[in-house]
Amino acid sequence: MNITTKEQPVLTIGQLAKAVGINVETVRYYQRIGLIEKPATPLRGYRKYSYRTAENIRFIKRAQRLGFSLQEIAELMQIGDGHCQDVRVRAEKKRDRIDDQIRDLQSLRDTLDRLICECRTGSDEHHCPIVETLLEQDGVSNYGEVASTGGT
Amino acid sequence: MNITTKEQPVLTIGQLAKAVGINVETVRYYQRIGLIEKPATPLRGYRKYSYRTAENIRFIKRAQRLGFSLQEIAELMQIGDGHCQDVRVRAEKKRDRIDDQIRDLQSLRDTLDRLICECRTGSDEHHCPIVETLLEQDGVSNYGEVASTGGT
DNA sequence: ATAAACTCTGTACTCAGGTACGGAGTCAAG
DNA sequence: CTTGACTCCGTACCTGAGTACAGAGTTTAT
Numbered sequence: 001m002n003i004t005t006k007e008q009p010v011l012t013i014g015q016l017a018k019a020v021g022i023n024v025e026t027v028r029y030y031q032r033i034g035l036i037e038k039p040a041t042p043l044r045g046y047r048k049y050s051y052r053t054a055e056n057i058r059f060i061k062r063a064q065r066l067g068f069s070l071q072e073i074a075e076l077m078q079i080g081d082g083h084c085q086d087v088r089v090r091a092e093k094k095r096d097r098i099d100d101q102i103r104d105l106q107s108l109r110d111t112l113d114r115l116i117c118e119c120r121t122g123s124d125e126h127h128c129p130i131v132e133t134l135l136e137q138d139g140v141s142n143y144g145e146v147a148s149t150g151g152t
Numbered sequence: 153m154n155i156t157t158k159e160q161p162v163l164t165i166g167q168l169a170k171a172v173g174i175n176v177e178t179v180r181y182y183q184r185i186g187l188i189e190k191p192a193t194p195l196r197g198y199r200k201y202s203y204r205t206a207e208n209i210r211f212i213k214r215a216q217r218l219g220f221s222l223q224e225i226a227e228l229m230q231i232g233d234g235h236c237q238d239v240r241v242r243a244e245k246k247r248d249r250i251d252d253q254i255r256d257l258q259s260l261r262d263t264l265d266r267l268i269c270e271c272r273t274g275s276d277e278h279h280c281p282i283v284e285t286l287l288e289q290d291g292v293s294n295y296g297e298v299a300s301t302g303g304t
Numbered sequence: 305a306t307a308a309a310c311t312c313t314g315t316a317c318t319c320a321g322g323t324a325c326g327g328a329g330t331c332a333a334g
Numbered sequence: 335c336t337t338g339a340c341t342c343c344g345t346a347c348c349t350g351a352g353t354a355c356a357g358a359g360t361t362t363a364t
Contacts, residue, residue, distance in 0.1 A: 012331095014340065024341085025323055033321090045330065046341055067260050070321070076283070084280035088271040091282050095264045098257055105254050108219050112247045119240040128236035130243050131228070133214075164361095166310065176311085177353055185351090197360065198311055222351070311360070317353080324347070331340075 009039055009048035016049045020057045027057070035060065035074055067094060161191055161200035168201045172209045179209070187212065187226055219250060 017024045031038045036056050039047045056077070063073045072094075076087060118129040169176040183190045188208050191199045208229070215225045224246075228239060270281040 012341075023323075026321085028342090029322055041342090065260070066264060067257075084271060084283075087280050087282050088268055091264055091268050091271070095261060095268060098261045098264070102254060102257050102261065105219075105250055105257070108217075109247060109250045109254065112218060112243055112250070116240055116243050116247060119236060119243070128239050130239050131236075164311075175353075178351085180312090181352055193312085216351095305364100307362100307364090309360100309362080312358080314356095316355085319351100320349100322348085325345090327343095329340105329342075332338095334335100334337090 009050045011049040011051070011054065012046050013049065016054055016057075019054050020061070022057065022061070030057070030060070030070075033070065033074075035070060035077075067098060161202045163201040163203070163206065164198055165201065168206055168209075171206050172213070174209065174213070182209070182212070182222075185222065185226075187222060187229075219246060 011019065013024055013027055017027050027036070030036045036053055039049055039053075041047060059077070060070070060073055063076060064070075068076065072090070076090065115130045115133055163171065165176055165179055169179050179188070182188045188205055191201060191205075193199060211229070212222070212225055215228060216222075220228065224242070228242065267282045
């Protein structure tokens with residue numbers, strides 16, 4: 001694993017998959033959707049992958065953990081070479097969407113929590129504030145526009 | 153819309169869908185998966201739905217906004233009649249999962265934000281901290297175990 | 305009475321991110 | 335040289351929450 005072997009294609013797909021901790025099928029899947037390159041098929045025998053590819057996959061996984069979709073990651077990898085600003089703008093949009101998500105989840109959490117408390121306090125076994133809230137026509141309309149309910 | 157018409161099946165599927173603001177196909181879908189009951193097929197002609205069904209669908213939509221899946225909602229509707237405690241336990245579990253989600257999103261958000269700031273501060277156009285972070289082998293391993301990365 | 309609008313039924317498709325499988329080829333160890 | 339493990343390739347399947355569509359029947363308005 002020294003610097004000289006770094007760029008040599010030496011890994012079989014199985015070794016590659018193991019090295020980065022994903023499934024062989026997932027490696028193939030990434031190839032299928034063009035997210036990682038497919039080393040030219042040797043005239044006979046197996047494809048060999050470089051550690052570079054392993055790093056690319058780790059990149060993908062890290063970006064996924066940061067909340068990017070594979071589509072977005074593909075774009076990131078394309079522009080990633082050049083313009084920092086493009087990447088930053090994308091990251092900012094992503095951050096803003098995450099903020100929205102957090103807000104929604106929090107208001108949801110608060111609503112649930114309040115209901116749970118009421119439920120715990122109430123002694124009437126045959127009347128559940130949680131279910132009743134859900135059953136209400138109106139009132140409690142301030143869950144906070146959580147989770148886009150469709151649209152088109 | 154007075155109390156006497158409440159339980160009479162009077163709505164066509166289209167009126168029902170419109171009344172609750174969802175697609176006709178979605179109503180059918182809910183029927184298919186057994187989430188709402190299908191009024192017995194008349195010997196000829198169209199099915200009629202009661203306002204009760206409309207309320208059930210509103211229940212579903214509200215529960216969805218609270219973060220329940222259709223599967224969970226189906227369960228809620230089954231146990232909802234009787235035992236408050238069951239509902240509460242489910243709601244508590246749900247709340248805890250939401251807490252996890254919020255935590256994950258927040259650590260993700262912080263990481264992104266930090267990178268964005270570094271990116272904005274840095275003047276080097278040819279070196280993007282965001283991309284570099286993603287490209288790093290190790291370090292920055294504390295995003296907070298976000299998003300289960302698979303595993304049989 | 306006829307056309308437009310609606311409903312019914314069943315099936316297939318969508319999106320994302322994979323997973324599974326079958327059959328054939330290939331490689332490495334004993 | 336054979337056996338077992340691995341790879342290749344294509345295709346099909348999975349989950350969740352719907353959406354789309356075709357063709358036939360029905361209802362409603364004119």
